[in-house]
Amino acid sequence: MTSAKTNNYRNYALASIFGAVIFLYIGIFAGIDLSPTPEGLGTENAEVTPEAIKNKKKKPVYRRGPEVVALNQYFKSIDYHLDEVGEVPRVYIKRVPKGLGELASVDERKHLFLRIMLPLAMRVNEEISARRERLMSIQAKGISGTQVSQADQQWVNQLMKRYRVTDGGITALLERIDVIPTSLILAQSAEESGWGTSRFVRKGNALFGQWAWGDDEGIVPKDREDGKTHVIKAFGSLMDSVRAYARNINSHPAYQSLRERRAALRAEGQIVSGWDLADTLTKYSERGAEYVDSLHAIMSVNGLNQLDGLTFAAGDVPPPPKVLASLEE
Secondary structure: OHHHHHHHHHHHHHHHHHHHHHHHHHHHHHOOOOOOOOOOOOHHHOOOOHHHHHHHOOOOOOOOOHHHHHHHHHHHHOOOOOOOOOOEOOOOEOOOOOOHHHOOOHHHHHHHHHHHHHHHHHHHHHHHHHHHHHHHHHHHHHHHOOOOOHHHHHHHHHHHHHOOOOOOHHHHHHHHOOOOOHHHHHHHHHHHHOOOOOHHHHHHOOOOOOEEEOHHHEEOOOOOOOOOOEEEEOOOOHHHHHHHHHHHHHHOHHHHHHHHHHHHHHHOOOOOOHHHHHOOOOOOOOOOHHHHHHHHHHHHHOOHHHHOOOOEOOOOOOOOOHHHEOOOO
16 A cells, blocks of 8 residues: 555656656747746846946045035134124135035035125125215315315325216215125125136136126136127135125116115115115116016025124134135235
């Protein structure tokens, strides 16, 4: 009985093996692949292409440029930030740090740019205010009958030429020599320079896209039309760029409406805000009203209106990194 069962099992096994072999040959002749394929090793992935290798490469590690790191660390060391900013340190940065445009964080880029620009804008307005006070003092002397010195008169004459005043004397000069709200300076510098990342600001500290003529005075725009000769005026420092911008706003005929609006607000005892003056800058850009909308958006989104009216902190702070420090003060 045992022998019979053993023979039956052997026969079943042989029959199973024989059947499997026959089935395998049928599959081969029929072109059917009956072998199991491990997951992830299908025939469609069998060929390794250069593109596949490229896609499998790890993404580069994000790093900040050394100048960006140094400036951020410096601002942190003097406790200079824009959140609930009170008094502003007298820190004048000569140029934007290399690597600013490579920052992955847009917020970090904006925050760093605004901290660079804020003291510069305030310093230029401080210079304008000092000029304005001297003018009013000279005007008061004339009204009271006190003789004006030759030096003061020569200084007034120089200002009249610089600010394109042909008549109206000191009264006309005072309409032009007046501060520009910090919020407007910051908004325009951000808009015109791409938050400090444009080729013009990197190569020539050109924050506001002011035109000049003569290739030796600036940077030739890549998209300049044939026959055009203008360049974007270059400057030795960011401070010089802000000064030239303020003089342009305060003297060019295209911005007469801004100066009139500012004078009217002063006469009415109202606050001169960057938001109000931005409404008059439809001639600053070919975009017209759209340009004004962009300035308002920058002011609103980044809280720039809160930066108007700030004052400098008393006392000195450690100097910024040498490669970025402005030596003109």
